[in-house]
Amino acid sequence: MPVTRTAVVPVEEIFALRWAVLRTGLPRETAVYPEDSRDGTFHIAAYDEEGAVRGCATFFPEPLSGDDALADADTAGASAYRFRGMGSAPEVRGQGFGGAALIAGLREAAARGAELAWCNGRTSAAGFYEHFGFTAIGEEFVVEPIRPHYVFVTKDLARGPA
Template identity: 45%
Template sequence: MLRPGLPRDSARFVEDRRPGSFHLAYRDDAGGVVSCVTFVPEDLDGMPAWRFRGMATDEARRGEGLGSQVLKAGLVTVAARGGGLVWCNARVSALDFYRRHGFTERGDVFDIPGIGPHVILTRHVD
């Protein structure tokens, strides 16, 4: 669901197994993942930070608040681990979602080949 039309392995990242990384998912009644996100300790411009990536919600379940739930749970976990700067490379098409959760744009839009236009978003978590 993260990268429709691309191989499943395109949604696996080296950082997934980095110490401190954590993965969150919302599962349906049958146990299938319908929304997910991964948080990774990863500096931004030399500042200690948490990057989240691999955030996705099944297209058929969008609008139910599931993405909001996994994102909020991730931010709570980051806060419990000391908080700080949280950032991501966000699809331009998802900007309104992230703005509703307190994220702001940093820098210009850039293209990730094969995936589309993105922008860096940041937010502080206490």
């Protein structure tokens, strides 16, 4: 089942998928992010040929600060978008829906003036992020109750898979 389109959408369009995939078994409110209502936030949906949302991501302006001990001379002070809530439906995993949502979000962030994008990504997804031009920086850390993470960063916002 191929990706047929991506779009910037209201959070309501992606919320069911975000909750089902990223907060499995947890209360609905755990899938509501404080960034959802922040100025500049946008949500990306990736659709299948039947019009169902199969991939999603949420992007919002947030600098990669020196306070994080992660910003270096190349990234400090750059206009940045962070993303979170990226996922794809289990039945289509590996078919490009997550990647399509990521690429569409990176391009939209660039169109909004971002010079870099970053996320707190699960260590187990490092290969995925690297495939899309991201680099892990800093030390591995744990976000409870989720698995170990790294900060992943890219300045190549128009790039597709490597």
